[in-house]
Amino acid sequence: MKKKSWVKSIVYVALVIISGIIAFPFIWLIITAFKTYPDIYAYPILYFPQNITLEHFKYVFINLGFSKYFLNSLILGVGTAALTILISVLPAYATTRFDFLMKKPVLLSILVCQMFPQIVFIVPFFLFLKYTGLINSFLGTMVVYLPFTTPIAVWMIRNFFADVPKSLEESALIDGCSRFQAFYKISLPLVIPGIASVGIYTFIFSWSELMFSLSYLTSPSKQTVPVFLSLFIGQYQTRWGPLFAGSVVASLPPMIVFGFLQKYFIKGLTSGAVKQ
């Protein structure tokens, strides 16, 4: 018994130190965002700044129009999530409820899509968007995100459909429901948690995606937060203040979502990924 409490306190100390190290880059980002310019470039480094300022936040929102990029990211994220859910719910349902010849190929396509690198699509999608006139549009960007969100969404929602007992639908069918009504009225409401975690996953993907958005959303009125931050680094190497303020704000939506829903979300993701 004595040894066990000794081990426990070592684990405890280790976790405290490791948490500190892991949280540090992010905490440092926040501290720097609230420092005045002289303090940012102070020597020796100021770990506990005396003067806290909101000037960088004001600058990034008022002078650089950050709220516009923030709104663009929101639109893109919500739209991508909605489109992904729309496309993935039915195949997820069909591959759990029916034993048909195309089931295996569909499931295989999910696995194979996981392996496709984004870079393979960068040139074809550029040509595709130019050809369809969807370049520099939210809709076009949502569409090219789908190959990276839909397969994993089908996979995640499948796990939730699998937990819905078949007998529920069978009794509805006997009561005169059509096949679609049985799906729509009985099973679909029961997998809303699964749909929610897919929505979160997709939103976060779109929120931080850089390669496609940087290449396809070229006009400033359409740019997202990552694109803005990336271009800002390129243009003003040394203006760290607004860059950090923008970065802190950019981290808020995913942090909030994960903070509240992490347990639930992690369960959905890992069960989808490791259950064979």
Added chain:
Amino acid sequence: MDTATKDKLILNKKNSLRYDLTKNAFAYRAIMPYVVFILVLVVYPVVQNIIISFQVDGAWSFANYIDVLFDPLFHLITINTIIWTVSCVVLDFLVGLGLALLLNQDIKGGTIFRTIILVIPWATPDIVAAVAWKWMYNDMYGVLNDILMKLGIIDEYLPWLAVPNLARLAVIIANVWKGFAVSAMFYLAALQTVPQELYEAAAMDGANSWQRFTKVTIPVIRPYIITTVMLTIIWTINYFPLIFTMTNGGPANATDTFVTYSYRLAFRFLDFSHSTAVSNINFIIVFTIAIIYTLSLIGKEE
């Protein structure tokens, strides 16, 4: 095979297909949009990418691949990609499994540690992680040099992102910070599947904790490890925003990988032919690794 059996087989096949289509009509209608989407947005672009890479001035040619494969810069980038992927995958595995073991301990305040260790790096957007690390690595005002000096590990400020090998190390560390959490989550989920009785039985047989780890934990979570490592390899090879933002492949191409190189060819030099050749080479490598892993996984299970 005589014609009679052949006809019968064809008939059977036809019947079963027709039977399948009628019986599962709902399923086929349900997957239709998904199938169309896969064909238009996955199959077509992949094929197009291959076609572009084999064309020079409208004619079929291997020239793009030959140019790329005999370019010394591409050899350097291949080495970079190997260093980057192997280091990140090994570190993600070690850090991820180690932290999963720690977080799996039943202690007070476990949820808080779990939230900090797993959520902060993972939820931070890629570009923000890149910004934060770029600032920490800054040679004059960076906090990393200051801390390392105070700890006595270095005795002068290091130009982290300006020297090839340091820059390689720097992007690898930043990526492990960003990426280990996903591995840790999978390993944590895996550890929770290990039956407690196995540990108790092993303890009764006099196994110490290291033996319990190697003889009980590892064999049980082995399939999870293989899956996670495979996914990490694929994600790491394909990972773009961190390197792009922190170094954009520099200094002197020391941190250039297939992905950043291919991207630069396409969007800075508008050289789609060579860009697609590089991205297809990257694709073939990723695909081969995935196939080998999958086959070995299936082989082991049988």
